[in-house]
Amino acid sequence: MNKSKCQSCNKNIAILNCVTCSLILCYFCDEKLHSDKENHITTTLPFASQHPTQQNQSHLNQTIQQKRLELQELKDKEQKIAKIYQEKMLHAQKKYEQQINSLEERLQSASQFMNQMQDQVEEIDVDKMQNELEGLDKSLKLDIKKAEQEQSILQEKSKNADQLISKLQKATEIEQKQILKMNEVLAVFKACSEQLQKEKDLLMLDNEKLVGEVEIFAKFMAENGPLLEEIGRVKNEQQQQQQQQQQS
Structure with missing residues (x-):
């Protein structure tokens, strides 16, 4: 097996042979030296192993x-x-x-x-500005005083308005009470009216019954009038006879 050291770093095992540089190099040194030298010719060193293939x-x-x-x-x-x-x-x-x-x-x-x-x-002009500021201050004070007076007047009006509202509330309460009483009176009147209507209905029924009875009586009189007159005449004669007998 090839154990030759790199002729550049003398650390790693050389695997390449640069024909141009006449150096045997490891992989890293080859990349470092030939990164910008593409025209250099390199070949791989043969490895002598036990079974080279x-x-x-x-x-x-x-x-x-x-x-x-x-x-x-x-x-x-x-x-x-x-x-x-x-x-x-x-x-x-x-x-x-x-x-x-x-x-x-x-x-x-x-x-x-x-x-x-x-x-x-x-x-x-500082003096002019100071005079203007003093004038504004006076005007502002007058406006504040007027505003306070108007506020006082407004408070008085508000107080009067509150009193009026209170009176209106009391009047409203009284009116509501009167309305309640009127409703009670109307309820009583309604009850009386209903009772009167019932009594009227009863009187109408009695009147109808009375009219019916009168009609029956009139019909009876129309049918039995002569007979009743004859009976009355007979009764009168009997009474006269009795009176004559008593006198004699």
Whole structure:
């Protein structure tokens, strides 16, 4: 088996032979030295094992090639990440520069405004302002006094209104009591009316009965009138005879 050391790091076992450099190298040193030297010619060192086969050599070459591809992918990813990071840094830098410029503009505007205000303050007539303030103070005191007077009048009116409301409430209570009494009277009147109606109905029934009896009597008299007259005449004759007998 090959046990030759790498002629670059002198640590790892050499697996490649660079014909251009005339060096035998390990995998890591080959990647380090030949990352930017694609025109160098490298070959794999033969391994003298107990059972050397062409299949093992091919498998080793495939493994090395796969590792190279993986390393290249990692390098590509690293470059992409570095590019993205750089773009973000540039974007952040531009953003901070814009914010700083905006703050500087605002500070400049504020400074100009303060200068203008200072100029205006210097031009203000202090005595005139004091007189105006005193006039405003007097006017404000007068307005406050008027407001207090109006408030007093309003309180008096509110008091009178409360008294009127109290009287109205009492009158309403009295009226409600009267309404209750009237309702009671109406209830009694209704009861009396119902009783009178019942008595009237009874009288009507009695009247109807009486009318019926009169009609029956009249009919009886109409039918038996001559007979009754004859009976009356006979009774009169009998009475006269009895009187004559008593006299004789």
